[in-house]
Amino acid sequence: MSQQDGEKKQEEKKPKAVALLSGGLDSSLAVRMMLEQGVEVEAVAIKTPFCDFDCGKGCGHRVKEVADELGIKLKTVYFGEEYLRMLKDPKYGYGSGMNPCIDCRGMMYNAAKDHMEKTGADFVITGEVLFQRPMSQNNRALHIIEKEAGMEGRVLRPLSAKHLPPTNAEKSGLIKRENMGDIKGRSRKGQLAMAKHFGLADPPNAAGGCLLTDPAFSKRVEDIMDYCDDIPSLNDIELLKVGRHFRLTADAKLVVGRNKDENEVIKALVTQNDIVFEAKDYVGPTCVLRSKKHDEELVKKCASIALRYSDAPKDAESKVRIAINGTETEVIALPADSSEIDTMRI
């Protein structure tokens, strides 16, 4: 190959970006803007213990379908215990719930950076829109996240780029800044206009079903973080997603299924030291006591709560089946009084 051919080939090399793809409208628009400019794009999708690709509303819903529609490769990165460790004490604190958005985005940027380095991409793109989310999408937060991940100048937010300092990709001419977006704020008007431009008749909803922004769920997370010695297990987190939760003592919590499906999930999550309670002669919930130690009084209390949510008569004693480590036993109890147990509800 002559030097001229080599130079031509170099000139023809497409710029390459790694996108943080959530499955929502914003990140898929960011990808489309890049593809329209001739940039090669690969995507990274992040799954935390608090958003589920299959829950129908989580941050990652539809992400696989969206990547397929965009015709780009997708790599899924799962955050597990390291995420819980960060959540226990996030450097930049929590948002309105237990959402540690700045630290969380920092971890996501790191994952995208890894993929960028592995694939030889030039920069990372995200669907972030300036001022769309109070905690993580203001100038200061965007700068912090970028800095923490060692990605200064290498993260392009195509939707808001004109409101942000030029990135390396723009400065070096890989990307034309004049073709970038100038959307900011919480209105979706700009994104919908852009969706129309790309011929998206039925654009996906904005992503953002993270459970950590849910006030009721956040209370459960706060409770488990307060009461566990180190970090909760991933099983503990799954258990937070089902049932009614009761804090009985500093190290004892009871989870009561609300329907048949939840009862099945609870059964599937039972671990070796858990104690399972079910009304023996009546239809009722599956309940699991998770505690370091238990005594007769605690067991009786759990049995009475199990009866409270069963079809057992409220004014008479009934039997409750108890399973500990595969051994079954029974206890007789009166259904608990609602006013008493309401105070324990998380």
Ligand code: SF4
């Ligand atoms: S809402 Fe915040 S904590 Fe939840 S996934 Fe998004 S950035 Fe992370």
